[in-house]
Amino acid sequence: MPKTQPASKAIQMAERLCRERGVRLTNQRRDVLAAISASTRPLGAYDIMEALREKQPKIAPPTVYRALDFLQAEGLVHKLESLHAYVGCQHPDHPHFSQFLICNDCGDVDELHSAGVTGSLDDAAHARGFEPDHRTIEVVGRCARCLAQGSKPAP
Amino acid sequence: MPKTQPASKAIQMAERLCRERGVRLTNQRRDVLAAISASTRPLGAYDIMEALREKQPKIAPPTVYRALDFLQAEGLVHKLESLHAYVGCQHPDHPHFSQFLICNDCGDVDELHSAGVTGSLDDAAHARGFEPDHRTIEVVGRCARCLAQGSKPAP
DNA sequence: TCCTGCAATGTTATAATGTAACAAATCGTG
DNA sequence: CACGATTTGTTACATTATAACATTGCAGGA
Ligand SMILES: [Zn+2]
Ligand SMILES: [Zn+2]
Ligand SMILES: [Zn+2]
Ligand SMILES: [Zn+2]
Numbered sequence: 001m002p003k004t005q006p007a008s009k010a011i012q013m014a015e016r017l018c019r020e021r022g023v024r025l026t027n028q029r030r031d032v033l034a035a036i037s038a039s040t041r042p043l044g045a046y047d048i049m050e051a052l053r054e055k056q057p058k059i060a061p062p063t064v065y066r067a068l069d070f071l072q073a074e075g076l077v078h079k080l081e082s083l084h085a086y087v088g089c090q091h092p093d094h095p096h097f098s099q100f101l102i103c104n105d106c107g108d109v110d111e112l113h114s115a116g117v118t119g120s121l122d123d124a125a126h127a128r129g130f131e132p133d134h135r136t137i138e139v140v141g142r143c144a145r146c147l148a149q150g151s152k153p154a155p
Numbered sequence: 156m157p158k159t160q161p162a163s164k165a166i167q168m169a170e171r172l173c174r175e176r177g178v179r180l181t182n183q184r185r186d187v188l189a190a191i192s193a194s195t196r197p198l199g200a201y202d203i204m205e206a207l208r209e210k211q212p213k214i215a216p217p218t219v220y221r222a223l224d225f226l227q228a229e230g231l232v233h234k235l236e237s238l239h240a241y242v243g244c245q246h247p248d249h250p251h252f253s254q255f256l257i258c259n260d261c262g263d264v265d266e267l268h269s270a271g272v273t274g275s276l277d278d279a280a281h282a283r284g285f286e287p288d289h290r291t292i293e294v295v296g297r298c299a300r301c302l303a304q305g306s307k308p309a310p
Numbered sequence: 311t312c313c314t315g316c317a318a319t320g321t322t323a324t325a326a327t328g329t330a331a332c333a334a335a336t337c338g339t340g
Numbered sequence: 341c342a343c344g345a346t347t348t349g350t351t352a353c354a355t356t357a358t359a360a361c362a363t364t365g366c367a368g369g370a
Contacts, residue, residue, distance in 0.1 A: 024317085081237050103285075179347085
C-alpha cells in the first residue's frame with residue numbers, strides 16, 4: 001500500500017483544517033500540497049517546482065520553499081531530512097510525532113506514530129536534562145514487500 | 156560538559172582501531188578527524204575545509220567528503236542530517252546505534268546510546284514487516300545547561 | 311468605497327552542500 | 341623495480357536552500 005490517502009482527500013482535509021485554524025491555504029500552497037500528495041514518492045523541492053511548471057512556467061525556488069514552510073508549520077507535510085524530500089502527512093487532523101520507514105529498494109515511505117518510540121526517546125533525553133522540541137526519526141531499510149519478492153521493482 | 160573526549164585521545168583511539176581493522180588512517184583522514192574532534196560544535200564539510208586550509212591551501216571539497224565517507228564507514232564520525240554537519244563519535248571502539256540531542260541555544264550535541272530507543276523503533280518497524288538498516292534519530296531542543304541559565308551563551 | 315497595513319508572492323541573485331569524472335601520486339607487495 | 345590497487349588532486353558541475361527587495365493581493369476600518 002504505497003499510499004493510504006488519495007490526493008483529493010488530502011486537499012479537502014487541508015482546506016478544512018486551514019479554515020478551522022484561520023490560516024490561508026492559498027493557490028500556491030494548495031498546488032504544492034497537491035503535487036506532493038499526487039506522488040507515491042517523496043518529492044524534492046525542485047521536483048515540486050518541475051511539477052508546477054506546467055501551470056506556472058516562471059516559478060522560482062523561493063515560492064516552493066515558502067509553501068513548504070507553511071505546509072510543514074501546519075503539519076500538512078513532513079520533511080525527510082535524510083532524503084532532502086517532502087511527503088504528505090497521513091494524519092494532519094491531529095498533532096503527532098512521526099517516525100518514517102524509508103525503503104532503500106522501492107523508495108516507499110511509511111509514516112508511523114509509535115508512542116513507545118517517542119516516549120523512550122523523550123525519556124532518554126529527559127534523563128540528560130534535555131527538553132525535546134523537534135524530533136527527526138528516520139529508518140532506512142527494506143520494506144515488507146521488497147523483502148518478500150527480493151527484487152527491486154522501482155530503481 | 157560540551158566534550159567528553161579530547162582531540163588527541165580521539166586520534167589515538169582512531170589510530171588503534173584502524174590498525175586493528177587493517178584500514179589506513181591516512182594524513183588526510185586524520186586531519187579531518189582532528190578538525191572535527193578539536194571543535195566543540197558540529198562542523199560542516201566546508202568548515203572542515205577551512206580548518207584544513209592552513210596546512211593545505213589548495214584543498215577542495217572532494218578531499219573532505221572522501222575523508223568523511225571513510226570516517227563514517229569506520230564509525231569514527233557521525234553525520235547530523237538535520238544540521239548537515241559532522242561530529243566525532245564518543246565510543247568508536249564498539250558498534251552502536253546513536254541518538255543525538257542538539258541544543259537549539261548553545262549548539263552543543265550529546266550522543267546517546269539508548270537500547271530502549273533503538274529497540275522500540277526496531278519493534279515498530281518489524282511490526283510493519285520492515286527490516287531496518289540505518290537509523291537517523293535526532294532531537295532538537297534545549298540542553299540542561301541552557302534550561303538552567305535561561306540565556307543563549309553562544310549564538 | 312477607498313485607504314491602509316499586512317500577508318503573500320514575484321524576481322534576481324547568490325549561498326551552502328554535495329558529486330562526477332579523470333588525472334596523478336602513493337602504497338604495499340612480489 | 342614493476343605492478344595493481346588505493347588514495348589524493350583537480351576541474352567542473354549538480355543539487356539544495358536562502359537573502360534581499362519589489363510587487364501584488366487581501367481584509368478591515370475610515
Ligand atoms: Zn504526520
Ligand atoms: Zn520496498
Ligand atoms: Zn557513536
Ligand atoms: Zn544548550
